Amino acid sequence: VTGNPFDSHDRRRRFDDPDLTRRILDQTSGRACGRAEELLGGRWDGMLAAGDQELLMGHLDRCPACRELSLILDRLQPALPGLAEREPGPAFTARVLARTSRRQPVPNTRYPGRLERLAERLEHGLRRLWQRPRFALEAAWTAATLAALLVWGPLAPADAPDQAANLVRSGSAAVPELVTRVQQLKDSALLVGREVFGPRLDRLEQRVSRLTARAEHLRTEGLALWRSLTGDDGPDDQTDQNRRDDQRPPADE
Amino acid sequence: MDDRTLYERCLDGDELAWEHLVRRYQGRVCSVAYSYTGSDEEAMDVAQEVFIRVWKRLDSCRDPERFAAWLLRIARNACLDHLRRRKARPPAQDVPAEDLASLADPGKRPDADVQARDERDVLEIAMQRLSPINREAILLKDIQGLPLEEMADMLDLPLGTVKSRCSRARVELARIVGGLIGPGPEAEATS
Numbered sequence: 001v002t003g004n005p006f007d008s009h010d011r012r013r014r015f016d017d018p019d020l021t022r023r024i025l026d027q028t029s030g031r032a033c034g035r036a037e038e039l040l041g042g043r044w045d046g047m048l049a050a051g052d053q054e055l056l057m058g059h060l061d062r063c064p065a066c067r068e069l070s071l072i073l074d075r076l077q078p079a080l081p082g083l084a085e086r087e088p089g090p091a092f093t094a095r096v097l098a099r100t101s102r103r104q105p106v107p108n109t110r111y112p113g114r115l116e117r118l119a120e121r122l123e124h125g126l127r128r129l130w131q132r133p134r135f136a137l138e139a140a141w142t143a144a145t146l147a148a149l150l151v152w153g154p155l156a157p158a159d160a161p162d163q164a165a166n167l168v169r170s171g172s173a174a175v176p177e178l179v180t181r182v183q184q185l186k187d188s189a190l191l192v193g194r195e196v197f198g199p200r201l202d203r204l205e206q207r208v209s210r211l212t213a214r215a216e217h218l219r220t221e222g223l224a225l226w227r228s229l230t231g232d233d234g235p236d237d238q239t240d241q242n243r244r245d246d247q248r249p250p251a252d253e
Numbered sequence: 254m255d256d257r258t259l260y261e262r263c264l265d266g267d268e269l270a271w272e273h274l275v276r277r278y279q280g281r282v283c284s285v286a287y288s289y290t291g292s293d294e295e296a297m298d299v300a301q302e303v304f305i306r307v308w309k310r311l312d313s314c315r316d317p318e319r320f321a322a323w324l325l326r327i328a329r330n331a332c333l334d335h336l337r338r339r340k341a342r343p344p345a346q347d348v349p350a351e352d353l354a355s356l357a358d359p360g361k362r363p364d365a366d367v368q369a370r371d372e373r374d375v376l377e378i379a380m381q382r383l384s385p386i387n388r389e390a391i392l393l394k395d396i397q398g399l400p401l402e403e404m405a406d407m408l409d410l411p412l413g414t415v416k417s418r419c420s421r422a423r424v425e426l427a428r429i430v431g432g433l434i435g436p437g438p439e440a441e442a443t444s
Binding site for chain 2: 040041045068085086087088
C-alpha cells in the first residue's frame with residue numbers, strides 16, 4: 001500500500017482511478033462511449049441539454065478515445081461548409097445557358113402550369129387545324145350545311161324555303177342582293193370583331209376586304225357568264241351600285 | 254439580389270436573371286452531384302441536367318423564398334436517377350477483374366492510397382468512404398446547411414430519425430478522418 005491512508009486527498013485520488021471505473025463498468029452497464037458518441041454527434045445542432053453536456057464533459061475528461069473523436073469533430077464542423085461548392089469550370093455556364101435560354105420564357109400566371117398548358121395545347125391544335133390543306137374545303141362544306149339547316153331546319157321561318165326558291169328563280173337579279181347581304185354581314189362581323197378581337201381587328205378587316213373584293217370579282221364573272229348563256233342583259237352595274245349605296249347606313253356627320 | 258426577385262425575373266423570361274441564378278448555384282449543384290457520383294465528369298453532366306430540369310419546371314417552385322431547398326431537392330433526385338441509370342447500364346465492354354485495379358483513379362476512389370493531406374482533400378476522401386446514407390446526411394445538413402425539418406421533408410423521414418442519422422454520420426466521418434490523418438498528439442501520448 002502506497003501513500004498515507006489517513007490523507008483524504010490521497011485516498012480520493014486513488015479511488016478516482018480510471019481503471020477501477022472501467023472494471024466496474026465492464027461488469028455492469030458496459031462502457032459509455034456509445035452514448036457519448038451519440039451526444040458528440042448531436043452537439044453541433046446546439047440542442048444538447050445542460051445535463052447531457054455535463055455528463056459528456058465528465059466522460060471526455062476520462063476517455064482519451066472519445067476526447068480524440070471530439071477534437072476531430074470540432075475541426076470538422078467549420079471545415080465542412082467549405083465543400084458546399086465545387087467550381088465546374090468556365091464552360092459549364094455557357095453550356096447550360098445554351099440548352100435553356102433559347103426556350104420561350106415561362107409566363108408568370110396565377111395558376112402556373114395547368115391553364116398555361118391548356119392554352120398552349122388549344123393554340124397548337126387550332127394552328128394545326130388552320131394549316132391543314134383541306135381546311136378551306138371543309139369550311140365550305142360546314143358553311144353549306146349550316147346554311148341548309150338555317151333554311152330548312154326546324155328553327156327556320158316557315159317561308160324560308162319559299163324565299164330561298166325565289167332567290168334561286170330570280171337568277172342574276174339575286175346576285176346583287178346577295179352581295180349586299182354579304183356587305184351587311186361584313187359590317188356586323190367587323191362590329192363584333194372590334195369588340196372581341198381589339199388589336200387583331202386590322203388584320204381581320206384586311207381579310208374581309210379581300211374576301212369582299214373576291215366576291216365582287218365573282219359577281220362580275222357570274223354576270224358575264226349569265227349574259228353569255230341566256231342573252232339576258234340583267235341588272236347593270238350602276239343600278240347595283242345605287243342599290244348598295246341606298247342600303248348602307250348614312251355616314252356620321 | 255435575393256432568390257425570390259431573381260426567380261420572379263426568370264419567370265418573366267429575363268435571361269440575365271437566369272444566367273445569374275445559374276452562376277449563383279452551379280457550384281452547390283456540382284458539389285451535390287460530386288458527393289453522389291464521386292466523379293467530376295459525371296457531376297458536371299448531372300449538374301447540367303439539373304439546371305435543364307429546373308428551367309423546364311421553373312413555374313412549379315411553390316415557395317421562392319426556399320428556392321435553394323427546392324433546387325437541392327431536384328439535384329438530389331437527378332443524382333439518384335443518374336445512379337439508377339448507371340447501375341442498370343451494362344459496361345461498354347468486358348474488363349477482366351484483374352485489370353480493374355489499374356483502371357481505378359488513385360486520387361479519388363475510397364479505397365485508394367491517401368497521399369494528399371490537404372484538409373479539403375481529406376474531407377472529400379472521407380466523404381466518399383462514408384456509407385451512402387450517412388454521406389447524404391452530412392451533405393444535406395452540414396455541407397449544404399439545410400434545416401433538419403427541410404431534410405426530413407426531403408427524405409420523407411421523421412425528424413427524430415434525421416437527427417440521429419446526422420449524429421451517427423458525423424461520428425462515422427470523424428472516425429474516417431481520424432484514420433486518414435493518423436492519431437492525434439493526445440492519442441499518441443496515451444499510447
